[in-house]
Amino acid sequence: MYKKLKYIALSILMSITIFSCSDNFLEIDPEQNVPAENAVIDENTLKTALNGVYSELQSSNYYGRSIYVIPELMADNLFLSSRNTGRYLDFDNFVVSERDSYVEGLWIKLYSVLANASRVIEGGEKLKSGSTEQQVLFDQLVGEAYALRALAHFDLVRLFAQPYNFTSDASHLGIPIINQVYNERISPPRDNVKNVYKQINSDIETAINKMSASKKNGKFSVGGAKALAARVALYQEDYDAAITYSTQVINSGTFQLIDHDQYADLWANDFNSESIFEIVNTVSDNSGTNGLGHFFDVKGYADALVPLDIINTYDPDDIRLNAIIQGAKPGAEQDANFVGKFPKGTEHDDNLRIFRLAEQYLIRAEAYAKTEQPTLAQEDLLTVMKRAKPTAVQVTETGEDLMDLILLERRKELAFEGHRLFDLNRNKRNVTMIQSDNKTEESYPNDKFILPIPLSELNANPDMKQNPGY
Known part of the structure; x- marks a missing residue:
C-alpha cells in the first residue's frame, strides 16, 4: 500500500539526521529535484508525501x-537464543552503549519521521481547497501527519x-x-519531558480536530488518535484524560474485541475488528x-525466544498461549518457545498492530485503579481476562494487589508488542533481566532503563547532552 520513497528535497537540515543518514529528503517527482517550498503543492503530492x-x-x-x-x-518477556545472529545482543546483556547501531537506527528513523511529518503538515496547511469535500480530505491527511508526529515524539521520549x-x-x-x-542547519538541544508531552498532546488534539474518519485501514483515524491519546495520558499520569479517551474508543462502536474462539484471527487477519491502527506491509514492502x-x-x-517465566503466568487453558509456539530450534534449544504473533513468518511481513482495543480496556483499568475506582477497574480487567479464558473468576483485588494484577494482565495480553x-x-518497578535460565534483577531507578543518545x-550536535550513566 505504501510506496517506499527516497528523500531528496525536504528542506530540513539538522545535525540530528544530516550527518548520519543520506536518504532524509522526500522525493515527490522522480524526474527532478522538487524545490523544498513546492514539495507539497496539491492533493496528489500531499498524499504521496504522507505515504512516505x-x-x-x-x-x-x-x-x-526494534521498537517491538x-x-x-x-x-x-524475551531472551536471545544460544544460537543467534548477534542482533540486539547488548540489549540482552544489559550493556547498551552510545555506539550501538540499533540505538542509532532508532534515533535516525524517528527523527526522519518527525522531519517529514512536519513537511507534510506545513505543505498541507497551505493548500487551498476547491470544495468542502476536498477540504475535508486535506484536513484528514494533515491530521494524520499530526498524529504521526505525536507518535514519533512519544516513542522518542x-x-x-x-x-x-x-x-x-x-x-x-x-x-x-x-x-x-x-531551511538551515540546526543543533537542537534536549527539551524537558514536560514540554515534550505538551507538544505531543497539542499534536494529538489537532489531529483529532482535523480528522473525520473514525477508522481507516492502514492509516491514522480519529479512533487511532484517541487510542494514542489514552496511552500518552496514562504515561503522563493524567488518569482522567486516559479514562476519557479510552472510553471514547471503547464506546465508539467502531472496534470490537475478537471473540475467544476466534483469537487466532487477531494475528492472522488484517484490519480485524479489534485493530485500531496497524501498519500495512504489502508483498512489495517485504x-x-x-x-x-x-x-x-x-x-x-x-x-x-520466550522464557518460561512469562509462560508460567498463564493458566493452561488461556487462549493467549496459542500465540506462543513450542518446538525445537535446530542446533540450539531443543525445548524452545517461539513468538507466534507474526504468523506469516518468513513468507511475508505481517501488518504491524500499533493500537488495539484490548489495550484500551487495560489503560482504563489502570487509570480507574489509580483514581480509587476499583470496581470499574475490576470490570475492565475482567473483560480482557474473560476473552482469554471465559471461566475467569471475578476480580476482587484492590489497592496494590489490584495494580499488581493489572500489570500482570498487561504483561500477558501485550506480550511481545513492545510495552513491558x-x-x-513508569510504575517504578524493578526489572528482571532473563538470559535463558539466568535471572538478574535491576532496581528502579536505573540509568540503563533508557537508551543512550547515539x-x-x-x-x-554540540548542544546535545548524554543521558546519565553513559
Whole structure:
C-alpha cells in the first residue's frame, strides 16, 4: 500500500539526521529535484508525501522490528537464543552503549519521521481547497501527519528519557522537539519531558480536530488518535484524560474485541475488528530477513525466544498461549518457545498492530485503579481476562494487589508488542533481566532503563547532552 520513497528535497537540515543518514529528503517527482517550498503543492503530492511518512514506520529500525524487540528483551518477556545472529545482543546483556547501531537506527528513523511529518503538515496547511469535500480530505491527511508526529515524539521520549513521573515536575531531560521545517542547519538541544508531552498532546488534539474518519485501514483515524491519546495520558499520569479517551474508543462502536474462539484471527487477519491502527506491509514492502517474522520464526533466525517465566503466568487453558509456539530450534534449544504473533513468518511481513482495543480496556483499568475506582477497574480487567479464558473468576483485588494484577494482565495480553520495559519503568518497578535460565534483577531507578543518545548525534550536535550513566 505504501510506496517506499527516497528523500531528496525536504528542506530540513539538522545535525540530528544530516550527518548520519543520506536518504532524509522526500522525493515527490522522480524526474527532478522538487524545490523544498513546492514539495507539497496539491492533493496528489500531499498524499504521496504522507505515504512516505507511513512507509518509515515499516522500517526494521522502528515498528518493523526494534521498537517491538528492545523493550521486551530489556525486561522479562524475551531472551536471545544460544544460537543467534548477534542482533540486539547488548540489549540482552544489559550493556547498551552510545555506539550501538540499533540505538542509532532508532534515533535516525524517528527523527526522519518527525522531519517529514512536519513537511507534510506545513505543505498541507497551505493548500487551498476547491470544495468542502476536498477540504475535508486535506484536513484528514494533515491530521494524520499530526498524529504521526505525536507518535514519533512519544516513542522518542519514552525510549531516550526517563518517564514523566521521574521528577515531580517532569523537568528532567527529554528529547529535541521538531515541530517545523528548517531551511538551515540546526543543533537542537534536549527539551524537558514536560514540554515534550505538551507538544505531543497539542499534536494529538489537532489531529483529532482535523480528522473525520473514525477508522481507516492502514492509516491514522480519529479512533487511532484517541487510542494514542489514552496511552500518552496514562504515561503522563493524567488518569482522567486516559479514562476519557479510552472510553471514547471503547464506546465508539467502531472496534470490537475478537471473540475467544476466534483469537487466532487477531494475528492472522488484517484490519480485524479489534485493530485500531496497524501498519500495512504489502508483498512489495517485504523486508525479508530484516522483518519481525524472520526474527522470531523458527524457519528464520528465531533469535529471540520466550522464557518460561512469562509462560508460567498463564493458566493452561488461556487462549493467549496459542500465540506462543513450542518446538525445537535446530542446533540450539531443543525445548524452545517461539513468538507466534507474526504468523506469516518468513513468507511475508505481517501488518504491524500499533493500537488495539484490548489495550484500551487495560489503560482504563489502570487509570480507574489509580483514581480509587476499583470496581470499574475490576470490570475492565475482567473483560480482557474473560476473552482469554471465559471461566475467569471475578476480580476482587484492590489497592496494590489490584495494580499488581493489572500489570500482570498487561504483561500477558501485550506480550511481545513492545510495552513491558515501559510498563515497569513508569510504575517504578524493578526489572528482571532473563538470559535463558539466568535471572538478574535491576532496581528502579536505573540509568540503563533508557537508551543512550547515539555517539554520532553527540559528535554532530554540540548542544546535545548524554543521558546519565553513559
